[in-house]
Amino acid sequence: MSVLYGFLYLISGQAYSNTYYFSASSGSDNYTQVQSRNPLTPWSSINRLNAFFSRLAPGDSVLFKRGDTFTGTLSVTRSGAAFAPIYFGAYGKGEKPVINGLEELKTWKRAGNGIYEAFCTSSKGGLIINGFHQVMGRFPNQGYLSPESHTGNISITDKQLTGSTCWVGGELVIRKNRWTIDRSTITNHLKNTLSYAAGNAAVPMNNYGYFIQNHIKTLDREGEWFYDKDQQRMFVFFGVKKPSSFIVSVSVSDNLVEINGQQFITFQDLKFVGAGKSGIAIKGSGNITIRDCGISLSGTEAVLASSSTWLTIEGTHIDHSLSGGIHLDAGCSYAAIAGNKISNTGLIAGAGRSGTGTYEGITSFGDFTRIERNIIDSTGYNGIYFGGNSSIVKNNVVNFFCLTKDDGAGIYVGDWSKTTNKKVVGNIILNGIGNGDGTNSPFSLHAEGIYVDDNTTGVTVAGNTVSGCANNGIKIHNAAEISVFDNTVFDNGVQLRLEQDHYLSTSSLIRNTTIRNNIFFSKNNIQPLAKFSTYQDDIAQFGRSDSNFFYQPVNELAGIMSSINKNGKEINQLFDLQGWQSVYGTDHFSSEAPHNVPAYAVTKLLGRNRVDNGEYDKDINGTNFYSASSNCTASFTREVMDGGSLRLSFIPVADGGRTTVNIKVGKIRAKKNYLLKFSLSGTAKSHSLDIFLRKTGAPYNTLSNRKNRKINTSRTEIECLFVSTADDDDGSVIFEIDEPAGELNLDNVRLYEAEITNTTPDExxxxxxxxxxxxxxxxxxxxxxxxxxxxxxxxxxxxxxxxxxxxxxDLEKVLRERNSYIAVLETGAKSSARDVTLPAGPSPPDK
Structure with a gap:
């Protein structure tokens, strides 16, 4: 109907348009309508425009003078047409014209203790000093307090609270879980208990955090503020400085543009500054275009839209929004969000909206939405949170996110209503930081690169780059019908994570997942390549995985981890690629790194080999072993290795324990490096060794970090570096072995104290x-x-x-030279009890 109306309008006798000019610096609202069409005699104010708005016609233009500032809310009360939108833009030369919601506070008086006060009719959008939002005064000044208990969603109790300050009337900010920060007015304070108006429905968790803000007793740092709405007074702590040294502003307009039930409106080359709530608020409208604009210092979201279709937001810079950059609800189908820069969103805890879906760069749930070529930098929670049938997130750059709260992602997909055919394609996602402050695990940082969450179905994740995320690069959580292919996932806490935990009673099972042609690249030895976990024993039913490349440059830990529940018992396992293929029958055409990056260079061996009979040329004297299930025998054999070796022979038993091999090495000194080398082969390649230094006798204190090495059927030369944690005169090297069936052979066991130089994978x-x-x-x-x-x-x-x-x-050459160098050092150590040093071993390639 709108298209038909536009066509009829164009062929009617009124198929012409007018341009109206506005200048705050040189205009006058006393000019006539005809005069206002001349840039030399423009109108001057938003109020004049609002009064005239109903007389605008489709195709008309309203132009604001560049370099000028206009204060107030623009109320859109008339629609354009399909081929004739009503256009709002700029004329002249200079900076974009500003639609302003700020008012400067200039009349101050002392209130004592470094605090000043000024008359102020509103605190919408907070306080802005010299162009930046300020943090409300808060107690404590940093971090969170931790309540011991709570009563429903009405009160918390904390022993750290006293009755010396009554906090009634202040605002309680509670981190109710990792993804929710709620704000509520304090209604009562009795000793250690604060009662509050519930507001949001989420219930607090014991040992999660809270702080108190918007109370005059919290003001003790420069720029902190409190607003007394009853007295209409703004209180600010300036300390020894004077308010006249600053430009202090507050928002006096809720929204700078309000559009309700209108169609075909375009904004271009305008700047919207200082909304108390939203820069542009759209409701029940359609075909609204925001192009090449700037929206900054918004009290909630820069753009907030509901039930509005065919929205276009492109080429716009959105900066310093307290709660969100762009927020479109499920009624906003066919939206296009493209080529925007959205920065510094939701960075002040307790300044954004309560609940979920806040502190985000882009939030969009409408069907057939395109989110493309945006740069989203520095976001409090999710960079992009989207849903909707046949929606696509493509070629965006998301950098630094989950800075204020976490359990979120650079790109987060969460389907609380079922939608299909969603795509995450060709995005660059960097630096998911995470924030554990105010949680029960403050040092655990839950920032994912791409996160496909509970009950989501029908998502393609393809051709993305994910790097530098604290938790997982790509995470699939209780979701089905997910395709992951052609992604590069590099240097994240874990590269790939599939987690099925039945978090909700309605949680989906992970099924029909396809993972193909991806690069999963860990940068160091503490980053697993992949983790698969389930509360059942059904990893094999998750889906298909193949033709992937797994690279863990420093081979300290097995790269693939699983956790299952079998017969009521949790079973955790570590796999290399071959073990993973063997147990779960997947990734048969996947591959792994042919060579590993050396984690350190050995520069000196100090003294002799600490193992007296590790060559096992004649016998196995000096080596002790213990089998928890009495199903293992130790013997000397000449059949394998070099002249002789220690052989462990295992008989399969149900629920077998571990076998421990103990080799005495004598004195161990704290904070020293100890280099262990040995030869190993076995007949059960899916098992592994844990290796560490320990006190030989009771109380059997562990004296070093642990290393884990896989048992292969072919002979393997293994090297481990330990850092000792304590002094002990009676130390041993301990090998703890999963009880496999078959045999294990150990030979050439040597332990040296060593001087080493750490290398980094970056080299x-x-x-x-x-x-x-x-x-x-x-x-x-x-x-x-x-x-x-x-x-x-x-x-x-x-x-x-x-x-x-x-x-x-030339990594293979580097490794050969390194191993030859250590062999020369060992030869010297065998012929002398003194420290052995060579002038210069092989160095890493030039940086």
């Missing part, structure tokens, strides 16, 4: 991404290979919204 790796629409050329200073063994050197082109992760091409 051997190259990672670069292209977060632009054009190809990017980078120059390599070394020769590299990619995971498919393709050679790279000189100038390399990285395609738009993609990345490249490479390993130095």
């Amino acid at each position: 051997y790796l190259f990672f670069e991404f292209n977060a632009s629409n054009e190809p990017k050329i980078v120059t390599l200073k070394k020769n590299y290979t990619d995971v498919h063994n393709h050679l790279y050197s000189g100038n390399v082109t990285i395609n738009p919204y993609s990345s490249l992760v490479l390993v130095v091409s």
Whole structure:
């Protein structure tokens, strides 16, 4: 109907448009309608525009003078047409015209103790000093207090509280879970208990945190403020400074643009500053375009829309919003959010809205939505949270997120109503930080790169780059019908995570998941490549995984972890790729790194080999062992290894324990490095060794960190570096072995105190991404290979919204030289009890 109306309008006798000019610096509202069409005689105010708005016609333009500032709320009360929108833009030269919601506070008087007060009719949008939002006064000044108990959603009790300050009338900010920060007015304070108006329905959790704000007793740091709405007074702590040294402003307009039930409106080249709530608020409307604008210092969201279709927001810079950048509800279908920059969103805890879906860069739930080519930088929670049938998030850059709360992601997909055919394609996601303040696990940081959460179905995650996220690169949680392919996941806490925990009674099972052609690249030895967990024994039913590349450059831990529940017992396992393939029958065409990056360089061996009979050339004297299930025998054999070896033979038993091999090494000194080398082979490759230093006798104190190594059927030369934690004159090397069936052979066991130089994977790796629409050329200073063994050197082109992760091409040579160098050191150590040093061992490739 709107298109038909526009067409009829164009062919009617009124198929012409007018342009109206506004200048706050040179205009007058006394000019006539005809005069206002001349840029030399413009109108001057938003009030005049609002009064005239009903007389605007489709196709008309309203132009504001560049460099001017207009204060007030623009109320859109007339629609344009399909081919003739009503247009709001700029004329003249200079900066974008500003639609302003701020009022400066200038008349101050002392209130004592470094606090000043000024008459103020509103605190909408908080307090702004010199162009930046200020934190309300709060107690405590930093961090959270932790209540011991709570009563429903009406009160909390905390022993740290006393009755010396009555906090009634202040605001209680509670971190109710990792993803919710709620605000409530304190209604009563009795000793250690605060009662509050519940507001949001979420219930507090014991040992999660809270703080108190918006109370005059909290003011003790420069810029902190409190608003007394009864007296209409703003109180600010300036300390020894004077208020006249600052530009202090408050918001006097809820929304700077209000559109309700209108169609075909365009805003271009305008700047909206200082809304108490939203810069632009849209309800029950359609075909609204916001193009090349700026929206800053919004008290809640920069753009808030509900039940409004065919919205376009493009080329717009949104900065410093307290609660959200762009928020579109499920009624906002066919939206296009493209080419925007959204920065510094939701960075002040307790300043955003309560509940979920807040502190986010882009929130959008409408069907057929496109979110493309946006840059989202520094966000309190999710960078992008989206849903909706046939919606796509493509070619966005999300950097630094989950800064205020967490259990969120750079791109988060959560389907609380079932939708399908959602796509996350070609995005660059970097630096998920996480924030555990006010939780029961403050040092556990839950920031994911891409997070497909509870009950979500029908999502394709393809061609993305995810790096630097504290928790998981890609996480699938209780979700089904998910396809993950062609992604590069590099240097995250865990690269791939599938978690099925029945978090809700309605939680989905992970089923029909496809994971193919991805690069899962851990940068160090504490980053697992993948984790799979379930409250059942059904990992094999999660879906299909194949043709992936797994790279863990420092081979300290097995890269793939699983956790299942079998017969009521939780079973945790570590796998290398071969073990994973064998147990779960998946990833048969996947591959792993052919070479590992050395974690350290050995510069000196101090003294002799501490193991007296580790060569096992004649017997196994000096080695003790213990089998928890009495199903293991130890013997000397000449059949394998070098002249002789220790053989452990296992008989299978149900629920067997572990076998411990103990080799005495004598004195251990705290904070020293000890280098262990040995040869190993076995007949049960799915099992592993735990290796560490320990006191030989009671109380059997552990004296070092632990290492885990897989048992292979072929002979493996193994090296471990331990850092001792305590002094002990009677130390041993301990091998703890999962009880496999078959045999295990151990030989050439040597332990040296060593001086080492730590290396970093960065010396051997190259990672670069292209977060632009054009190809990017980078120059390599070394020769590299990619995971498919393709050679790279000189100038390399990285395609738009993609990345490249490479390993130095001569790594195998570096490893050979390193091992030869250590062998020379060992030869010297055998011929002398003195410290052995060579002038210069092989160095890592040049940086």
